[in-house]
């Protein structure tokens with residue numbers, strides 16, 4: 080596949096052509112744990128890394144490889160490496176690139192699982208983890224021990240924007256690498272490597288898969304680092320993506336641009352109409368009053384994502400609103416073709432405790448909507464009737 084083709088073309092074609100063995104047009108699911116070497120000398124060369132080839136599916140598999148190549152093409156990076164989940168990807172990055180005595184900085188808030196992994200697990204291995212409020216806070220505290228800076232933009236669930244170029248320059252100035260969790264934006268909206276990010280990770284469970292039927296993760300970046308991750312974080316920890324899941328992700332990614340257009344258009348319409356009521360606090364980077372709007376315009380391809388959050392004032396109103404919605408399923412996860420809703424303070428972010436929740440703006444009235452690809456007018460009618468039922 081010619082990598083100069085446009086994004087939508089690469090979403091369809093990158094990573095696979097006709098199957099060389101059979102001519103199959105769709106990517107076959109290579110359901111095999113192991114691969115015959117052919118002869119002993121080739122086995123030796125494969126294990127020595129002198130010859131490239133698949134030999135065990137924990138390390139690589141043709142269906143999984145096609146997914147990796149498609150994602151690398153869309154992120155515009157040299158390579159990509161798949162994992163069994165987003166958390167598997169995050170674990171592999173941390174376990175491969177850090178050692179005792181190192182420091183990791185992150186820009187809060189992060190996805191709850193990532194923050195748990197950083198704060199609960201790494202200190203046990205002698206790695207210091209610290210949280211920065213914003214790039215200015217980061218600037219004064221980076222040390223020569225800081226190896227990684229980790230961030231999400233827009234962040235979950237308040238959709239705060241972070242300037243990738245600014246943080247990449249700060250991190251590089253201190254000799255650290257920038258890791259960006261690009262799950263919320265997807266490469267259709269933001270390609271962090273273009274702004275200096277060293278590694279880009281995804282929960283492929285969300286928009287990349289897009290249909291709520293698969294758990295997966297992926298890291299994109301330079302080939303040397305990803306080889307290191309494959310030979311250590313993947314081989315030794317073993318959170319490997321299976322070929323069936325890779326097939327679903329490949330299939331989902333072909334329509335990523337089309338789905339993202341629909342998610343973004345629906346979310347934008349809903350955010351504008353919610354804001355126009357004037358009685359609710361609405362979080363959406365596409366609204367001119369959003370504090371990150373100008374940055375989002377520069378960093379997000381002129382579209383602003385499929386997540387809208389709103390503050391209904393208190394927990395009771397949020398609860399009534401969520402229970403009254405018909406088209407939005409109350410569930411964790413996001414980025415599915417179906418609309419989903421959640422109450423972060425009482426579910427995904429419950430463990431953070433009230434003080435941290437308030438510091439991050441995750442107030443009791445906050446509801447997060449993952450806007451699906453249903454007709455936005457139907458979604459809006461549902462939201463309006465649910466707002467009428469919510470005690471105000």
Ligand SMILES: *Cc1c(COP(=O)(O)O)cnc(C)c1O
Nearest residue numbers: 164165166190260262282284295
């Ligand atoms: C879901 C999610 C993760 C974790 O991914 P899993 O596939 O559930 O392991 C990490 N980061 C973000 C932003 C997410 O939304």
